Amino acid sequence: MPEARVIPLRPDDEQPTPPQAEPSWDEQLAGGLEFLRRRLTGEYDTDEFGFDPDLTDHVLLPGLRPWFHRWFRVETQGLEHVPDVGGALVVANHSGTVPVDALMATVALHDEHPSARRLRLLGADLVFQVPFIGSLARKLGVTLACNEDAERLLSSGEVVGVFPEGFKGVGKPFHERYTLQRFGRGGFVSAALRTGTPIVPCAIVGAEEIYPMIGNARTAARLLGLPYFPITPTFPLLGPLGAVPLPSKWFIAFGEPIETASYGPAAADDPMTVFNLTDQVRETIQHSLYRLLLQRRSVFS
């Protein structure tokens, strides 16, 4: 229900905060020049994971925002479930042939969360093997999906994003859309248990339809050393045009956090606890996927 509008009767009583003015073109240009100077002289900071906040804030995130707002028209739900401070492990479903969902979740948490949390993603080693993509991923704050890195990030109070399905999820055929694949070996649960950080289940709807994978050219994949080589209705048929994702309507829903601190760090070595928690997270995500799918009217609106 929309709330009733409060209209101040005496304008002097309450100074309405002026709307955030868009910086004028000359301010923007001056900011760009200052950015250029910093980049040319190396006067910016990067962390031990290779994360480059300067580049992320001024180039990478602005480049992703039009996709977030205009192309996929992402709607976020349940952002209050991601804590304002301290570590949290965001566990999400993976889909879409190309991991665009990870990038959109990064934008969602940075732009829409009240404390502008940075999502530190965990990526497969293949990501870091590929030139350009690997180094760019590190600059965006991605690091290798291994327990050492996850625990180091979580214990330093970062929000870590993980997609336990991995390539099985992102490269699954279109007819299997919105069915969760196996959740790895539960390494993410043991990382959360060891650091006592909450697990935030996250469901992403819409990413499955951006590149509907109707076939997998296994020979080409083997030649290129990739886990799969997608064939979509437009790729490789239309060449580079086929690389344009379909403009599906997206929802990113963060669920209620599952706390892990009460189990104690020793529980990380108890396989039963780890399996049970893994299943619980998986079920929660699957249910919110079904709920979101029922809510959405059509794929593109």
Place this chain on the structure above:
Amino acid sequence: MPPAVVLVTGVSRWLGGALAAELAADPAIDRVIGVDTVPPAPEVLRRLGRTEFVRADIRSPLIGKVIESASVDTVVHMNISATPAGAGGRVSMKELNVIGTMQLLAACQRSPQVRRLVLKSTSAVYGASSRDPAVFTETMQARRVPGGGFAKDSLDIESYVRSFARHRPDVGVAVLRFTNLIGPRIDSLLSGFLRMPVVPTALGYDARVQLLHEDDAVAVLRQAAMGDFVGTVNVGAAGTVLLSQAIRRLGRVALPVPEVAMGSLGRLTRRGALVDWSPEQMRFLNFGRVVDTRVLREEFGYRPRYTTGEALADYARTVPPVVDPQLVAEVTGTARSAVGRVAGGITAVQGLLGDRRRAAPPVPGLRAVRDA
């Protein structure tokens, strides 16, 4: 109890010479014996003070006689060559590194006076690959075991030292895994590499680099020789930089080279005696390496005085930049003031044109319905 007689191998290089000079300046130490295959350069020799220099190859049994006759109680082994050219080719480098260490350890094992051994090792033992965790602790091992060169030699040397420690449990053994050293005076791998005006880098990759200032390196080695820390410790400064960032801060020009061409380029520069580097260092340029230094700070008890950024800045004092940061600042500053002038001009013109283009005042959204 401070050591009475210290033997330092590799004393003709900058770091070995600096450590020997530092120890020789300490009156608590009776004798400092420096060993190397080549005599130290005159400027190193001047600083060495009362250090006694023995020109000996640690591959020969002569080293055993020195240890025996001088009743050495502390051995600091740092004569490990990182690049083939310094040792006269890969074969002789491996021989000096591995066989030399074996000879030295054999001599130490024989001598009952030896009660402390310090090994200057390297963080290169962790390798460098796309499967690496971002930060290595002492308990981790290389995800992809280095196949050859300096890292393989260092792995072998560390395993010999561990076996020595098993045979002589009365000897305190400290293994120091150093990150890349840098500073105004030291001649290290990276200091030579970054001194080139155009620095080749791996196209599409950007390594994370953790450095250690030369003064901190000497201080850590001294503390390891004098103290009683036993075990393995990573030695590196706080913070990291990306290789591209380091190149920019030094005002160098990066030359991204495709991975396939890196090998031949390396051979070319090596032959031209420009810089001395090897294929494994190129792998390092792809992925870089960062180590955790909690043990250094909390258990070993040393906090490096320079961070990686500060060490780089101190080194930058000695390398005149090719791309001057002041020039960059001037150019962007001029462009900014030009933008400001243009913007000011446009505002003035708009002011002259009058209020015609000014937007109408916003209409209040809600209004009371007028009484009839």
